[in-house]
Amino acid sequence: MGIQKTNPLGLSKADYGGAKSTLCPGCGHNSISNQIIAAAFELGINPSHVVKMSGIGCSSKSPAYFMSRSHGFNGLHGRMPSAATGAVLANKYLKVIGVSGDGDTGSIGLGQFKHMVRRNLPIVYIIENNGVYGLTKGQFSATADMGQTIKKIGTNELPPIDLCLEALAADATLVARSFSGSSKEVTELLKVAMHHNGTAVLDIISPCVTFNNSPDSTKSFPYGKEHANPLHDITFIPLAEEIILDDYEESNGHGRSREVQLHDGTFIRLRPVAADYDPTNKIEAMRILEEAHMNQEFLTGLIFLDQSRQSMTDSLQLVDKPLALLTEAESRPSREALQNVMALL
Amino acid sequence: MSLVEVESVPGQQPATFEIVNDFSIVAATVNGSGSQTANNVLVRAMFKMGIPVTGKNLFPSNIKGLPTWFLIRVSKDGYTARQDRAAILIAMNLSTVAEDVANLESGGVVFYPDDWRITFSREDLTYYPMPVKDALKDKDIAPRLRDYVENMAYVGAVAQILQIPLETIRDAVSYYLGGKEKAIALNMSVVDASYQWFQANVAKRDPFRVRPMNGTDGMIMIDGNSAAALGAVFGGVSVIAWYPITPSTSVVDAARDYLALLRQDKATGKATYAVVQAEDELAAIGIVFGAGWAGARSMTATSGPGLSLMAEYAGLGYAAELPGVIWDVQRVGPSTGLPTRTSQADLTFTYFLGHGDTRHVVLLPGNMEECFECGWRALDLAEQLQTPVFVLSDLDLGMNQWMSKPFEYPSEPIKRGKVYDAAALEQMKSFARYLDADGDGIGYRTLPGTDHPLAAYFTRGTGHNEYAIYSERPDDYVKNAQRLARKHETARTLVPKPVIVDAPNADAAVILYGSLDAPVREALDILRDKHDLNLGTMRVRALPFSREVFEFVSRYKKLYVIENNTEGQLAQLLRIEIPERAADLVSIAYLDGLPFTAAFVVDRILEQGAL
Numbered sequence: 001m002g003i004q005k006t007n008p009l010g011l012s013k014a015d016y017g018g019a020k021s022t023l024c025p026g027c028g029h030n031s032i033s034n035q036i037i038a039a040a041f042e043l044g045i046n047p048s049h050v051v052k053m054s055g056i057g058c059s060s061k062s063p064a065y066f067m068s069r070s071h072g073f074n075g076l077h078g079r080m081p082s083a084a085t086g087a088v089l090a091n092k093y094l095k096v097i098g099v100s101g102d103g104d105t106g107s108i109g110l111g112q113f114k115h116m117v118r119r120n121l122p123i124v125y126i127i128e129n130n131g132v133y134g135l136t137k138g139q140f141s142a143t144a145d146m147g148q149t150i151k152k153i154g155t156n157e158l159p160p161i162d163l164c165l166e167a168l169a170a171d172a173t174l175v176a177r178s179f180s181g182s183s184k185e186v187t188e189l190l191k192v193a194m195h196h197n198g199t200a201v202l203d204i205i206s207p208c209v210t211f212n213n214s215p216d217s218t219k220s221f222p223y224g225k226e227h228a229n230p231l232h233d234i235t236f237i238p239l240a241e242e243i244i245l246d247d248y249e250e251s252n253g254h255g256r257s258r259e260v261q262l263h264d265g266t267f268i269r270l271r272p273v274a275a276d277y278d279p280t281n282k283i284e285a286m287r288i289l290e291e292a293h294m295n296q297e298f299l300t301g302l303i304f305l306d307q308s309r310q311s312m313t314d315s316l317q318l319v320d321k322p323l324a325l326l327t328e329a330e331s332r333p334s335r336e337a338l339q340n341v342m343a344l345l
Numbered sequence: 346m347s348l349v350e351v352e353s354v355p356g357q358q359p360a361t362f363e364i365v366n367d368f369s370i371v372a373a374t375v376n377g378s379g380s381q382t383a384n385n386v387l388v389r390a391m392f393k394m395g396i397p398v399t400g401k402n403l404f405p406s407n408i409k410g411l412p413t414w415f416l417i418r419v420s421k422d423g424y425t426a427r428q429d430r431a432a433i434l435i436a437m438n439l440s441t442v443a444e445d446v447a448n449l450e451s452g453g454v455v456f457y458p459d460d461w462r463i464t465f466s467r468e469d470l471t472y473y474p475m476p477v478k479d480a481l482k483d484k485d486i487a488p489r490l491r492d493y494v495e496n497m498a499y500v501g502a503v504a505q506i507l508q509i510p511l512e513t514i515r516d517a518v519s520y521y522l523g524g525k526e527k528a529i530a531l532n533m534s535v536v537d538a539s540y541q542w543f544q545a546n547v548a549k550r551d552p553f554r555v556r557p558m559n560g561t562d563g564m565i566m567i568d569g570n571s572a573a574a575l576g577a578v579f580g581g582v583s584v585i586a587w588y589p590i591t592p593s594t595s596v597v598d599a600a601r602d603y604l605a606l607l608r609q610d611k612a613t614g615k616a617t618y619a620v621v622q623a624e625d626e627l628a629a630i631g632i633v634f635g636a637g638w639a640g641a642r643s644m645t646a647t648s649g650p651g652l653s654l655m656a657e658y659a660g661l662g663y664a665a666e667l668p669g670v671i672w673d674v675q676r677v678g679p680s681t682g683l684p685t686r687t688s689q690a691d692l693t694f695t696y697f698l699g700h701g702d703t704r705h706v707v708l709l710p711g712n713m714e715e716c717f718e719c720g721w722r723a724l725d726l727a728e729q730l731q732t733p734v735f736v737l738s739d740l741d742l743g744m745n746q747w748m749s750k751p752f753e754y755p756s757e758p759i760k761r762g763k764v765y766d767a768a769a770l771e772q773m774k775s776f777a778r779y780l781d782a783d784g785d786g787i788g789y790r791t792l793p794g795t796d797h798p799l800a801a802y803f804t805r806g807t808g809h810n811e812y813a814i815y816s817e818r819p820d821d822y823v824k825n826a827q828r829l830a831r832k833h834e835t836a837r838t839l840v841p842k843p844v845i846v847d848a849p850n851a852d853a854a855v856i857l858y859g860s861l862d863a864p865v866r867e868a869l870d871i872l873r874d875k876h877d878l879n880l881g882t883m884r885v886r887a888l889p890f891s892r893e894v895f896e897f898v899s900r901y902k903k904l905y906v907i908e909n910n911t912e913g914q915l916a917q918l919l920r921i922e923i924p925e926r927a928a929d930l931v932s933i934a935y936l937d938g939l940p941f942t943a944a945f946v947v948d949r950i951l952e953q954g955a956l
Binding site for chain 2: 337
């Protein structure tokens with residue numbers, strides 16, 4: 001037995017683990033749970049400061065399967081954003097990891113999803129997107145491919161909702177898409193999202209091995225493996241790491257690497273894979289999503305980042321102390337204050 | 346108008362008697378014409394003269410144009426309930442004047458604009474045409490303000506005829522216009538013109554007048570929604586989420602004003618609170634429970650349709666044991682119902698809100714002081730019991746003007762309930778969120794963010810064991826359900842006890858709740874003084890019923906359960922809990938959108954006959 005690796009908090013990766021998953025073996029969601037564990041461990045995030053919020057569905061069960069040292073809240077179908085909003089208002093220092101699915105976000109919870117995005121609630125909002133309802137045995141979700149046929153269910157006649165486009169339309173400040181099988185990319189995107197001050201929407205195609213894994217489905221493993229087409233090679237650079245300027249010169253014929261600094265001083269490095277792509281241009285972001293849809297391409301990576309909008313907690317001008325921890329003296333006005341109000345009535 | 350055959354000019358002679366400080370006024374106006382300020386000015390002026398007075402606004406679901414009535418009850422005896430018939434009509438709405446005049450008490454008075462081409466047929470009334478247009482003449486009034494200021498003409502007329510001093514009117518105008526001198530001067534110029542014209546040209550021919558007394562010494566005047574908001578602010582509320590809905594909106598409006606005044610951190614100017622307008626009521630209550638779960642004292646305010654939407658989260662709050670306060674300022678349902686009319690018809694819906702076996706804690710304030718007290722106490726109870734706490738007010742309490750004793754500062758320190766912090770966890774080997782360590786059904790919780798490896802637990806609406814681990818085991822389910830039942834029993838001991846007035850030697854008693862306090866109190870006096878009928882009374886102030894409720898019922902042979910709904914919901918709940926007395930619990934239930942009158946209560950009790 002070797003010495004267990006620990007992060008700056010002195011915690012091992014096992015300290016970020018959760019209960020044994022009860023999802024199907026091979027489920028994409030389990031990969032994402034592991035990627036969350038890796039990202040939080042590598043970033044040295046204190047699990048006590050994390051809350052895991054979810055709605056209902058297979059995806060929403062998964063917070064039980066990572067980071068047992070973090071409080072969890074498995075609430076109502078499609079209503080996680082409101083509970084997360086309340087939690088953040090109570091304690092703005094909580095790091096919220098929200099886990100949702102395509103049914104939870106794209107159908108029953110579309111309203112709360114868009115209003116959360118609109119408010120720019122600080123949250124890592126992960127959509128484990130498999131195009132299908134698993135717990136109720138295989139109905140199409142709102143992100144299912146048009147024309148797709150599933151035995152027993154039939155053919156889906158409706159166009160899919162693109163949740164990245166929905167997020168952009170609601171003025172999202174971070175939008176990314178990835179594939180649960182692209183471990184490194186998901187982990188790096190999670191790290192970026194965890195350092196973003198606002199709503200980070202990660203739409204992660206996460207195949208359902210039981211109900212929607214036929215190679216012609218765009219939500220399947222074989223499809224993802226073959227078609228996942230990264231916009232760039234993304235690396236999160238924490239504060240501790242020195243940025244080597246030489247990297248700026250590196251080029252692979254598709255333009256230079258981009259470095260984007262986040263509000264907390266950390267960096268994202270984006271190395272172009274094919275054509276250069278600027279994730280701070282919203283029009284471009286919408287265009288490539290529409291084009292990818294028309295061309296049946298599966299683009300992955302950081303699609304959009306806007307650091308100009310205030311987060312919800314910033315715009316509320318809250319005191320430094322979490323509202324949850326206010327003392328009686330800080331939260332109940334004085335006897336004199338009541339007398340003064342009474343005198344006015 | 347065709348109501349009339351004869352142009353009559355009754356009341357030519359001065360009245361030979363006086364009716365002092367004991368009558369109702371109705372101002373019939375057009376919604377959106379800005380009459381609210383004029384009406385409030387009259388109420389406040391009389392209140393400041395020491396005369397007990399109440400103002401009730403009967404308004405339509407409309408921004409502009411539909412008829413609206415404002416009822417002012419002036420009562421030297423301190424009665425505050427609505428009266429069926431007013432003595433004095435301020436007629437400012439031509440489209441309703443026929444009905445308004447027909448509804449007046451015999452011997453009553455009608456004020457109306459003198460430019461109406463109208464004749465009145467009732468000869469038992471005194472008519473005072475008011476030179477409304479003349480009062481505005483030659484005044485520099487912006488056209489958009491003319492309709493608003495026009496109402497001040499009737500303030501001047503009524504003040505002169507009823508003998509309210511102009512200076513008192515001026516103080517009230519100043520109060521409602523926030524001391525803005527220009528606006529005060531403009532409004533008072535119209536009041537003055539009308540007052541002076543009446544003084545110079547009109548001989549008083551009716552018996553009604555007010556006279557200063559000391560019936561309101563030390564009292565305040567407020568509406569229940571403001572009282573609720575103030576109570577919550579003094580209860581340390583820190584997160585409010587809401588979605589606008591009549592008649593609850595002014596709870597949050599008032600809370601926002603009071604929070605801005607009282608809850609800014611002095612050093613930094615930053616807020617010790619957050620108020621969020623949600624996208625719907627379901628999101629509002631989600632925010633409330635998220636905040637409550639994470640340790641902030643949180644509340645929302647809504648009305649029936651909003652409560653319907655909240656049902657989903659109410660069940661989660663009950664199952665996952667989340668603190669949060671929900672004010673339901675009741676209006677008439679079902680569905681959209683009568684959105685601007687009062688009712689008490691959400692009682693059983695609220696008590697059982699949610700699918701599965703669900704029973705909630707529900708507080709039932711009956712006056713302004715109790716609205717204030719429920720404001721802070723509900724926040725305590727929610728955290729003590731770790732469960733949603735509902736407060737059922739209604740439109741009558743919430744949006745109307747009531748006299749009250751000044752509110753008492755909370756008598757108890759803030760109660761945060763059972764919470765383990767990191768230091769407590771340090772002494773422990775394991776933490777079981779839903780373990781009934783104290784036998785009262787209430788577990789210990791930890792707040793997210795607590796820096797200790799034992800702190801975390803998994804909150805869920807799904808079945809769980811004491812360690813908050815997912816479980817579908819029958820024994821875990823039953824154990825949890827039994828603990829929740831124990832918690833409900835604990836709630837019985839913590840909620841406000843009923844207000845009981847026993848009548849010695851009486852066989853019958855009245856049971857009521859909420860805003861029926863005012864009409865029932867007056868009715869009981871009438872029954873005692875005029876019908877020699879003494880009844881015990883119990884005003885229930887919470888669900889679940891506390892021990893005192895059962896004891897009270899056991900002391901009487903017959904119990905009239907009076908409530909402002911159609912189905913007799915409180916009677917239903919009492920019969921469920923005291924089935925052996927079901928036949929003795931007589932339901933007197935009625936709902937038509939109007940606040941009850943004492944006369945109605947008297948009639949309905951008398952028609953029950955002798956025991």
